Amino acid sequence: MQTYLTLMLLFPLAGGLTCALAGRKLPRQAVEILACAAVWGSFVCAALAAASYAAPQTVTLGGWFSSFDLLIPISLYLDPLSLSLAVMIGFVCGLIHVYAVFYMRKEGDYARFFALLNIFVFAMLTLVLAESLPLLYLGWEGVGFCSYLLIGFWYTDKNNADAGRKAFITTRIGDTALVIALAWMFQLFGTLSITQLNGMGFLMPGSIVTAIGILFLIAAMGKSAQVPLMVWLPDAMAGPTPVSAMIHAATMVTAGVYLLSRMYPLIGSSATAMATIAVTGGVTAFYGATCALAQRDLKRVLAFSTISQIGYMMLGVGAGAVTAATFHLLVHAFFKALLFLGAGCVITAMHHEQDIFKMGGLRKTLPLTFWCYLAGAACLAGLPLTGGFFSKDSILVALWHKGGTLYQSLYALALLTALITAYYSFRMVYLVFGGSDGHKHVHVELKFMQLVLIPLAILGLFGGVLNLPSYIGEGFLTRFFAGLAGGAAVEGTHTEELALQAVAATIALAGLLAAYVRYGKGRSQRLLEAKAYPTAMAAFLLNGWYFDRLYQAVLIRPYQALSGVLWQKVDEGVIDDSLDRLAGGLGFSGSWLGRWSTGRVSIYIVSFAAGGALMLGYLAWLAL
Amino acid sequence: MTWDAIDIALMVGKILVLFFVILTLAAYLVLAERRILGWMQDRIGPNRVGPMGLLQPLADVIKMLTKEDMIPSAADRLLFSLAPAMAAIPAILTFAIIPVGAPMVLFGREVNLQVTDLDVGVLFFLALSSIAVYGIALGGWASNSKYSLLGSIRGLSQLISYELSMGLSLVPVVMLAKSFRLSDIVNAQAQMPFIVYQPLAFAIFLVSIIAECRRIPFDLPEAEGELVAGFHTEYSGMRFGLFFVGEYINIIALGALASLFFLGGWRGPLLPPILWFFIKVAIFSFLFIWVRGTLPRLRYDQLMHLGWKFLTPLALLNILATGWWLALR
Amino acid sequence: METTLFYILSAVTVFGTLCAITARQAVRAIVYLVTSFFALALIFYILGAPLVAAFEVIIYAGAIMVLFLFVIMMLELGSPEKLPKPRLADWWPAVILFLAVVGSVTVIAASRQPAIAPGFTAISVREFSQALFTRYGIAVEAISMQLLFALVGALYLGRRR
Amino acid sequence: MSVPLSHVLILASVLFAMGLGCVVAWRANVIMMLIGIEIMLNAVMLTFVGGSAHWGIADGQLFALMIMALTSAEVSLALAMVVYLHRRKGSVNTDDFDSMKG
Structure with a gap:
């Protein structure tokens, strides 16, 4: 087991370092093969680990810090949660690597790209497998770092670089909260081992647990793009599409959910913290869905849908259904990666045109992409019997069973969101693939890229078997997660469950119907309308509720003004000026004293003698 | 140390006697030199004043005293007047430490035939000989004459150079006697005069003292042919006389020291100590005159080379050898 | 006396x-x-x-x-050549320094009154030499080296070109 | 012999101060400056000898002797320098030698 875990981490690390250090010297194909092989090797290790998995275990690879009472070993923890995520990460990332090989064929700087991808995988796996919080934090920052560099991969364009910076700075707010939580917990518990911490929650009063939970929530907000720190994710689409698929849809953004699930035994005891998490998730889900309604950029639609879906996951965690949340996380990873990769195919076919109102007719040009994409959209919309349906439904069920006014209203909100989700999913499908005015150009690479979609589509569609509802049979994940806190199956009658699923299915189908009416039938009219200036509501949604402007007005403007004042008045006016004056004064006095060093012995002698007389006089004064 | 009247009287007596004897001796040494040189050069020399010219020194003194005292107008009057005294006084002072005979009993107490028996006697002698330089240097400088100045500079460098080899040649003597005190040195030669042990040191010392006296062949500071008498060109009358007398007193003093250091001083068989001492000094004085009558003058660079490149290293080697010998004995 | x-x-x-x-x-x-x-x-x-x-x-x-x-x-x-002579103004700092130094030392010396012991005996040559060549042997060596260096330096400065 | 040590020290200080004054006043003339330094060194020697007499040990005299040796080394070099500089610049005025000024 130790071998598997070590190799799982070492493969991508070695691949990334090799690419980074020697990538420029190696031929392109060697780099590509190396990068893919590293990730697939990691996946194989994960699969083998899963195959031989028996019980949760901790593996210590070495020491990191050991000073005073701070002991941080490099130790990994394998339990159902981390194992399932590791397998998912290995698989999805491996597929995306293969996809990226073809997608990035025309781009230079392949070494940097693949090095960063591999290092990202390493960091993500570290995050997931870490047994101690500092190691988790290492991975946490590692993925953030790779994300920053990959969003700004085409850094020569200022917008891309800005998007990278925005992502980095915004997530940093969350990171700060995490560091505070870490330091505080070390002070409270004297350890940073996750397994130990999770068993120590009862030691502390509820208010402290709540505070720690909220700090973790803020960390998750940053990394998982939850309200109010979600503004970076839509802009992160500036990166290459495989990056968007891998980092900003499937893996990294779920880190926040993972963190909360991981620490659930600790923070789950605080109802307040849980409620806050649930509210955040619900609001984010609703926010993302509404914004996705009006987006014109294909990737931004997907980005907002990601925000929305992660909101669902948070909702699940908030409702105490870690299994449901993880279930949705896994299925979401598959279908969202599928959607992004499909979008990548579309964008490639459209010669990097991303406006969905300028697309259409691709159903005939790219049939394979269409069918796969359709599967992804169905999952996203939660059409019955798809993987997305089951996973989303398990969250809804958990919410319903939680009970209470708060969770009931959140359930209603989630249902509304599901309706909107179905609507915008098919709006997207209709606009992109419907109609007849299609483009005809298909690259060779595109064929290979489309092939990658197939396994993802299958997984997305049939992901539901991972955790079938209890009336069909005992869910695999439920059984697997049974040992975890918060992993217990939601109890309820089969009838009730069926009723809830019927409601969800009806909602999804209603959304589909609405989308068909508006964009299937009235497509041409919609295209005409799109050319007009957007209505106030559409603009509001298009711009993500104007959150960017709000932040601009509330935070950035005052900050810039303050910076301006600090810069011009304080820094230049006070500090610089005083330093300038000081330097000038010193220079003046220096040159003035410098006249002393005339090179004339006589003056030196007089100075020297005067100094000596002064010292002697001091001694005499002492003697008096 | 308490002094009573007899002590003081003895001291004053010693000083007066010594003073008188030295001046007389110096005066007659001049006469002797003139006579001996005359004989050597196959002529008669001064023989008119008194029997065999014995009153000649008196006549010379009278002549000098009555001569007009000339001071050049551009001269530094103070230093011009002081210089002759500066030349003569160290020579006279040297006698303060010279034991002229064995201690004798007088007025019920033992009396050294020596003005004072310093425990750093050798150093006292060296100090005085180094002071003697000033008379020459200042005399020449104060005259404000080119030739005098040249003579002074020559004298300075010559004296400094030979002082070194002279001092170094005395180190083995001190090492053998294990004292700076002159009476100790004389007593250390009770068995054997040091010339037996230290012939090389004696040779170096002899050459050096001739140079110190600025006698031929080392009389470059006053070389008549080149510098018109050098540093005392401008002097006349009694001032010149002082230079002159100083030189001869110096001869006697150095002769006395040479006999003390190497020939056992007043020690000798049969004859009374004072006589022995007198004989030895006379021998050295004769040697000086003899050399003057025999050897030609050296060139200036030869003089310097002899001092620095020959005598000084030789003296150093001699010290080394003596040290070894003393250590191994 | x-x-x-x-x-x-x-x-x-x-x-x-x-x-x-x-x-x-x-x-x-x-x-x-x-x-x-x-x-x-x-x-x-x-x-x-x-x-x-x-x-x-x-x-x-x-x-x-x-x-x-x-x-x-x-x-x-x-x-x-006519060497520059100090003007009257040049003497002022000298006089001030003179007074400062002498005044200071007088004050310091007068604040303590140790007398030289009346019965003290002069240090003999033997005593002196023993101290010089045993306790301060290293210093003698150092001084001799310094004299050698000075000799070499003076020769270098004095050589004719 | 009943001279207080302080009188010896005061004599030394007077000598030292006169040497200092000489150096300061004659600061244009290298030779006079060196003479001033010699005076100061002699004053220091007097201090050492006075101390030696006061405590009855030879060390002070030893240091006086060492000062002498040092001084002879110093003076020989300094005067060689003076002669050298005189040969080069035809001057012994210190203020003419300021080519190394800052």
């Missing part, structure tokens, strides 16, 4: 030095200074340091000052 002699010699020393530093000609300064050093040597003798006294005369009066005299004469012979 020696006490009286000490004060007389002190007066001679101070007077000679004073004349030396105010002399108009360097040669005269040397002469005054030699006088002063002579008196100083006698003070050393009185203070029980006959060896230092002898060396004071041999080395200071007999060698160092002669060297000065030699150089002065050589320079005068080479190119008689």
Whole structure:
């Protein structure tokens, strides 16, 4: 087991370092093969680990810090949660690597790209497998770092670089909260081992647990793009599409959910913290869905849908259904990666045109992409019997069973969101693939890229078997997660469950119907309308509720003004000026004293003698 | 140390006697030199004043005293007047430490035939000989004459150079006697005069003292042919006389020291100590005159080379050898 | 008697030095200074340091000052130049420094009153030499090296090109 | 012999101060400056000898002797330098030698 875990981490690390250090010297194909092989090797290790998995275990690879009472070993923890995520990460990332090989064929700087991808995988796996919080934090920052560099991969364009910076700075707010939580917990518990911490929650009063939970929530907000720190994710689409698929849809953004699930035994005891998490998730889900309604950029639609879906996951965690949340996380990873990769195919076919109102007719040009994409959209919309349906439904069920006014209203909100989700999913499908005015150009690479979609589509569609509802049979994940806190199956009658699923299915189908009416039938009219200036509501949604402007007005403007004042008045006016004056004064006095060093012995002698007389006089004064 | 009247009287007596004897001796040494040189050069020399010219020194003194005292107008009057005294006084002072005979009993107490028996006697002698330089240097400088100045500079460098080899040649003597005190040195030669042990040191010392006296062949500071008498060109009358007398007193003093250091001083068989001492000094004085009558003058660079490149290293080697010998004995 | 002699010699020393530093000609300064050093040597003798006294005369009066005299004469012979003389204004800092130093030391010295022990005996040559060549052997070596360096340096500076 | 040590020290300080004054006043003339330094060194020697007499040990005299040796080394070099500089610049005025000024 130790071998598997070590190799799982070492493969991508070695691949990334090799690419980074020697990538420029190696031929392109060697780099590509190396990068893919590293990730697939990691996946194989994960699969083998899963195959031989028996019980949760901790593996210590070495020491990191050991000073005073701070002991941080490099130790990994394998339990159902981390194992399932590791397998998912290995698989999805491996597929995306293969996809990226073809997608990035025309781009230079392949070494940097693949090095960063591999290092990202390493960091993500570290995050997931870490047994101690500092190691988790290492991975946490590692993925953030790779994300920053990959969003700004085409850094020569200022917008891309800005998007990278925005992502980095915004997530940093969350990171700060995490560091505070870490330091505080070390002070409270004297350890940073996750397994130990999770068993120590009862030691502390509820208010402290709540505070720690909220700090973790803020960390998750940053990394998982939850309200109010979600503004970076839509802009992160500036990166290459495989990056968007891998980092900003499937893996990294779920880190926040993972963190909360991981620490659930600790923070789950605080109802307040849980409620806050649930509210955040619900609001984010609703926010993302509404914004996705009006987006014109294909990737931004997907980005907002990601925000929305992660909101669902948070909702699940908030409702105490870690299994449901993880279930949705896994299925979401598959279908969202599928959607992004499909979008990548579309964008490639459209010669990097991303406006969905300028697309259409691709159903005939790219049939394979269409069918796969359709599967992804169905999952996203939660059409019955798809993987997305089951996973989303398990969250809804958990919410319903939680009970209470708060969770009931959140359930209603989630249902509304599901309706909107179905609507915008098919709006997207209709606009992109419907109609007849299609483009005809298909690259060779595109064929290979489309092939990658197939396994993802299958997984997305049939992901539901991972955790079938209890009336069909005992869910695999439920059984697997049974040992975890918060992993217990939601109890309820089969009838009730069926009723809830019927409601969800009806909602999804209603959304589909609405989308068909508006964009299937009235497509041409919609295209005409799109050319007009957007209505106030559409603009509001298009711009993500104007959150960017709000932040601009509330935070950035005052900050810039303050910076301006600090810069011009304080820094230049006070500090610089005083330093300038000081330097000038010193220079003046220096040159003035410098006249002393005339090179004339006589003056030196007089100075020297005067100094000596002064010292002697001091001694005499002492003697008096 | 308490002094009573007899002590003081003895001291004053010693000083007066010594003073008188030295001046007389110096005066007659001049006469002797003139006579001996005359004989050597196959002529008669001064023989008119008194029997065999014995009153000649008196006549010379009278002549000098009555001569007009000339001071050049551009001269530094103070230093011009002081210089002759500066030349003569160290020579006279040297006698303060010279034991002229064995201690004798007088007025019920033992009396050294020596003005004072310093425990750093050798150093006292060296100090005085180094002071003697000033008379020459200042005399020449104060005259404000080119030739005098040249003579002074020559004298300075010559004296400094030979002082070194002279001092170094005395180190083995001190090492053998294990004292700076002159009476100790004389007593250390009770068995054997040091010339037996230290012939090389004696040779170096002899050459050096001739140079110190600025006698031929080392009389470059006053070389008549080149510098018109050098540093005392401008002097006349009694001032010149002082230079002159100083030189001869110096001869006697150095002769006395040479006999003390190497020939056992007043020690000798049969004859009374004072006589022995007198004989030895006379021998050295004769040697000086003899050399003057025999050897030609050296060139200036030869003089310097002899001092620095020959005598000084030789003296150093001699010290080394003596040290070894003393250590191994 | 020696006490009286000490004060007389002190007066001679101070007077000679004073004349030396105010002399108009360097040669005269040397002469005054030699006088002063002579008196100083006698003070050393009185203070029980006959060896230092002898060396004071041999080395200071007999060698160092002669060297000065030699150089002065050589320079005068080479190119008689008018050396700059200190103006009256130049004496002010000197006088102030003089007063400061003497005042300070007087104050410091007067604040303690240790007398030289009346019965003290002069340090004999033997004692002196034993201390010099045993306890301070290293210092002697160092000094000899320094003299050697000075010799080499002087030769280098003096060589003709 | 009943001279207080303080009188010896005061004599030394007077000599030292006169040497200092000489150096300061004659600051234009290298030779006079060197003479001033000699005076100061002699004053220091007097201090040492006085101390030696006061405590009855030879060390002070030893240091006086060492000062002499040092001084002879110093003076020989300094005067060689003076002669050298005189040969080069035809001057012994210190203020003419300021080519190394800052």
